[in-house]
Amino acid sequence: MFQAEEIERLVAQGLPCDFIQIQGDDGVHFTGIVVSAEFAGKPRVRQHQAVYATLGSLMGNEIHALQLTTYTPEQWAAFRKELGE
Template sequence: MFEASEVKRLIEQGLPCEFVLIDGDDGVHFSGIVVSASFEGQLKVRQHQAVYATLGKLMGNEIHALQLQTYTPAKWAEARVELGL
């Protein structure tokens, strides 16, 4: 079982991020927001794959699910107003 903070650390270690927020309290199911300039010009599926790649073999094994919202910094500036963050 994993802590949300460990999932966050692994993502930040493997991907240049401006912002990462990971929630989850059962140790196997998580949700989060990841903001990275490296997402520029990528489809959402590629953005999510980049995040999953930072977790490697943990995805689908120790980490059963990670529901993601991914943003470029410009899109995040718009979205965080809508989300109230």
């Protein structure tokens, strides 16, 4: 069983992030939001690969699935504005 908090820690350690939120209650399937300036100019698949790279061999082993939504800081600010936050 893996903890969402540990995924957050590993991602933050390997990628400069403005915001990270990982959730999952079964220990192997997770969803998350990651906001990083490193995503600027990269297609979504490359953004996700950058996050997965911070987790290394855990992906597909201890972490069976991680469904991601990724944003640049500007995209995140616009999204939050739409929500009225």
